[in-house]
Amino acid sequence: MDFDVVAHGIVAGSLYALVAVSFNILYRPTNVFNFAQGELVMLGAMIFASATSLAGMPWFAAFVATLVAVGLIGLVEERIAVAPILARSQTGTGWVITTLAVSLIISNLVGRFWGPDPILVKPPEPLSMEALDLGPSRISSYEIMLVIVTIVLVAIVESAYRTLKGKAVMAVAEDREAALLRGIDPGSLRRWSFFLGAAFAAMTGVLAAPILYASTSLGPDLLLKGFAAAAVGSIGNNRGALIAGYLIGVTEALGASLLSPGYQEAVIFxxxxxxxxxxxxxxxxxxxxRTV
Amino acid sequence: MPLRAALPLVFQAAAIAIALLLPAFVGANSYALFVATQLGIYVIAAIGLNLLAGYAGQVSLGHAAFVAIGAYSVALLTVDHHWSFWAAAALGMVLAAGLGMLAVLPAFRLNTWYFAFITLAFALVFEKMIVEWRWLTKGFAGVVGVPPPSAFGFEFGPRPLYFTVVLVTVIAFILVRNVVHSRFGCAFVAVRDVEPAALAVGASPQLAKLTAFVISAALAGIAGAFFAVQKTVVTPDDFTADFSIFFLLTVVLGGLGTLWGPIIGALVFFLIPELLAGLQSWRMLIYGGLLLGLMLFAPHGLFGALRQGWRRFAPQAATPVLAAERAEHPPIAGLPLQVSGLRKRFGGVLALDAVDFHAPAGSCCAIVGPNGSGKTTLLNLASGYYVPDAGSVKIGRVEMLGSSAPRIATRGVGRTFQTPRLVADLSALDNVMLGAYTRERANLLSIALRLPSARAEAHRLREEALGFLHFVGVADRAETEAGEIPHGQQRLVEIARAMMGGARLILLDEPAAGLSMSELERLERLIARICELGATIVIVEHHLDLVANIASHVTVLDRGTVLAAGKPAEVFKDERVMRAYMGERALKTGAPA
Structure with a gap:
């Protein structure tokens, strides 16, 4: 087994895990699995790329601006495409179609705005994408940092669930009506989770941009691989998503190197x-x- | 015949007449005929997708892949291996259904959106594989020169091909209509809207979803077969993700879960690209906007909007139900229920601990207790909705512990729910008929073909269901949609549904909750009558007067254990029972029981 292949699998897997965590943030209190999540990741990468490369904003300012902007788009999505559907029926799955529609709209508007060419995004100083000479592996300092940041982010998200707000999220996930009786407003929680879930997706996009470039083709790809990591790692379980992300990333990398790059998706599937x-x-x- | 009933027939006749007359007005090689043939092909696939997404509630985001399987089967087998079109098309249908089934099988046990994701991924993977397996599919170049179908030495030109497609479309429409109106269609809707109801009548949700999927994928396969011969060239570019979205939009536009939806949707859709030819590059944006707008403002699509307008124009006349008069119901051989040592834990809460409960055949036993004492949990364990941690549940003489809810229902156990679980979109009569799901003998094929035996059976069951609606006293609501029936009567419809299923042990979960005094009296008489017929009844209830009047035996639960059991009069005098129900102080001050 080639060590380099595994290392790059872990790097890619970290990104998939981040997408899966963004799914989870959104899913837990709402029971909605956002089909536009991949496009929100893509949007994060594009806005950040424009802000830094074109507008010349400093790294951190662009980072914050991107998160807030995409978070607000997530909020708009919740208001327009999810809340009206859930108001009609709590158990219905009309949101599968409406969030998919939102993803089509975002992906086309972005394509129209930015065009099809990928934008190169530089990692923040002093990190770089230059391959380090670490014996068997040719991995860059940015990629090593990405793997570490991912683990830290998963730990932060997990500890957030232990706070009072986090417990409210779990309570709504468990039993919506009982939570309502205890003064938790599921509607406001749902708006917050769309904002935070979208902002987390945007952050994933920002982190992915130096490795994958910012382009409109990011969306569908990360949507499916993020779903794969979330489903394999158990929906709602963030540590599970991290391990499943590694599993998917490494499997994909091995499949591509042993069979052919064309088999990547098939192997994951x-x-x-x-x-x-x-x-x-x-x-x-x-x-x-199930409860009756 | 009244206008209301005649209208659909008029529309059907007109649609077929227009379809058949079209070739007389356009040239054999004209663009119009080409487009009309294509329209027919898309309608076939859309009818299948509507059955799956509209009725069974499983939204497929990768329908293009199933069409592609049919198209590639025909193209490769006829070009490379000189198969006849018909054999290749048949194999294409089988492959579309079979390969699709392998992929989506894991999704059926899970939430609906898993299915959407998996079909989306399947289509993506399939598209990549078409390109990757160049040795089989010829890669990007595609398969060229697909020969037209032929039969008896006669080669099908554009006109015969068009007529064949029209014929297949009509057949697909009729088959799907027959399925939708049968117990299978009702079970699809139950699985989509109220899964507990499907379980209660013994319908396996997985099997229902699988059935809808297989029909849908097979229709996509045959559509693909015609797609190949019509276009004569099959390339990977024909079956992109956009194509899947196109099918979904067709169905949503016409009306999800309406029979005419796919046809109206495809017709309208075919006009739009022609009108918007200049806006080609905005297409996906328009698709997205339309999908969103329709789901928000017209969830039943154009057909739904038309239907609503028509109903306002010609309000539904109250159709007098031609009811069979109240026939004396034959006796029921009650099944005994024996529960012992039952234990169930939810996280840190021990909901039931070593509970014993016995309901002899033909008895009426009550379970009472304060809220949270485990009454409903006991019912859910006995009917297979929960899996117990330990203990035994014997129904009749058979151990049913760990059996699925549909299997227990099939054994002759009927139940009602704390909040009535009826399929809101179906009439009360259809809800009751659904109760006979496992009793109905006619299989899917004979129902789809409307064989005389299947029709006779459906007619007989309909009469029987009406009889049960009479029995419970809501026959006047037979044709009303269940969602519009008052709460108290929904309960009675649920009881009728349980009896329709041939239940010999009936579990009632708080049937008296929220009933008015007169409704309560009716319920009491009804339960007494069912008991007289011989069925075993287990009733969970807070209304102690009702319990005292009808139950021969009462079990009191408190915090997951049996506090007392015996005859109602004795149990209600028990000091511990009074304490559990009314608290220490009430007992001391001698509040009336």
Whole structure:
């Protein structure tokens, strides 16, 4: 097994894990799985690329501006495409179609605005994409930092669930009506989770940009791989998503190097199907009872 | 015949007449005929997608892949291996359904959106594989020169091909209509809207979704087969993600879950690109905007809007129900229920701990207790909605512990729910008929073909269901949509549904909650009558007067354990029971029981 292939699999897997975590942030209190999430990641990368490369904003200012901008777009999505559907029926799945529609709209508007050419984004100083000479692996300082930042981010998100607000999120996920009776407003929680979930997606885009370039083709790809990591790692479980992200990233890299790059998606697809067939709730979840 | 009933027939006849007369007015090689043939092909696939997404609630985002499987099967087999079109098309249908099934099977146990994701991924992977497997599919160049179908030495030109497509479209429409109006269609809607109701009548949600999927994928496969011969060239570019979105939009535009939706949607859709030819590059943006707008403002699409307008124009006359008069119901051989040592834990809460409960055959037993004492949990365990941690549940003489809800229902266990679980979009009569889901013998094929035996059986069951609606006293609501029936009567429809399923053990979960005094009396008489017929009844209830009047045996639960059990009069005098119900102080001051 080539060590370099595994290392790049871990780097890619970290990105997939971040997308999966952004799914989870949004899913837990709302039970909505946002089909526009991939496009929000893409939008984050594009806005950040324009802000730094074209407008010349400093790294940190551009970072904050991107997160807020995409977070607000997530909020708009919730108001327009999700809230009216859930108002009609809490259990319906019309939001599958409406969030997909939002993804089509974002992807086309962005394509129209920025054009199809990928934009190169430089990592923040002193990190660089230059391959370090570390014996068997040719990995860059930015990629090493990305792997570490991902682990830290997952830890931060997990500890956020232990705060009072985080517990409110879990309460709504568990039993919406009971949470309502305890003075938790599910509507406001849902708006916040769309804002935060979208901002987290944008951050993923910013982090991914130096490696994958900012381009409109990021969206669908990260949507599916993020879903794969979330489903394999059990929906709602962020540590599970991290490990599943690595698993998917490494499998994909190995599949590409052993078979052919054209088989990347097929290999991931088969892994996801196999896991779901054997353990429908994912690798790191327990089955929950339905209530009548 | 009244106008209301005649209208659909008029429309059907007109649609077929226009379709058949079209070739007489346009040239055989004209663009109009080409477009009309293509329209027919898209309608076939859209009818299938509508059955899946509209009725069974499984939104496929990768329908283009199933069309592609049919198209590539025909193109490769006829060009490279000189198969006949018909054999290749048949194989294409089988492959579309089979390959699709392999991919989506894991999704059926999970939330609906898993299905959407997996079909989306399947289409993407399939598109890549077409390019990757150059040795099989010829890669980007595609398969060229697909020969037209032929039969008996006669080669199909554009006109015969058009007629064939029209014929297949009509057949697909009729088959799907027959399925939608049968127990299968009702089960699809139940699975989509109220899964507990599907489980209660013994319909397996996985099997229902699978059935809808197989029909849908097979229709996409046959559409693909015609797609190949019509275009004569098949390339990977024909089956992109955009194509899948196009099918979805067609169905949403026409009306999800309406029979005419796919046809109206495809017709309108075909006019739009012609009108917007100059806006080609805005296409996906327009698709997205339309999808969003339709889902928000017209969830039943154009057909739904038309139907609403028509109803306002010609309000529904109250159709008198030609009811079979109240026939005496044959006796029911009650099933005993024996629960022992039952234990169930939810996280840190021990909901039930070593509970024993016995309901002899033909008895009426009540379970009472304060809120949160585990009454409903006991019912859910006995009917298979929860899996217990330990203990035994015997129904009749058979151990049913760990069996699925549909299997327990099939054993002759009917139940009602705390909040009535009826399929709101179906009439009360259809809801009751759904109760006979596992009793109905006619299979999918004979229902789709409307064979005389299937029709006779459906007619018989309909009469029987009406009889049960009479029995519970809501026959006047037979044709009303269940969602519009008052709460108290929904309960009665649920009881009728349970009886329709041939239930010999009926579990009632707080049937009296929210009933008025007169409704309560009716309910009491009804339960007494069902008991007289011989069925075993287990009732969870807070209304102690009702319990005292009808139950021969009462079990009191408190915090997951049995506090007392025995005859109602004795149990209600028990000091511990009074304490659990009314608290220490009330007991001391001697509040009336």
């Amino acid at each position: 088969i892994v996801v199907l196999t896991v779901l067939l054997l353990r429908p709730q994912g690798l790191f979840g327990s089955s929950t009872a």
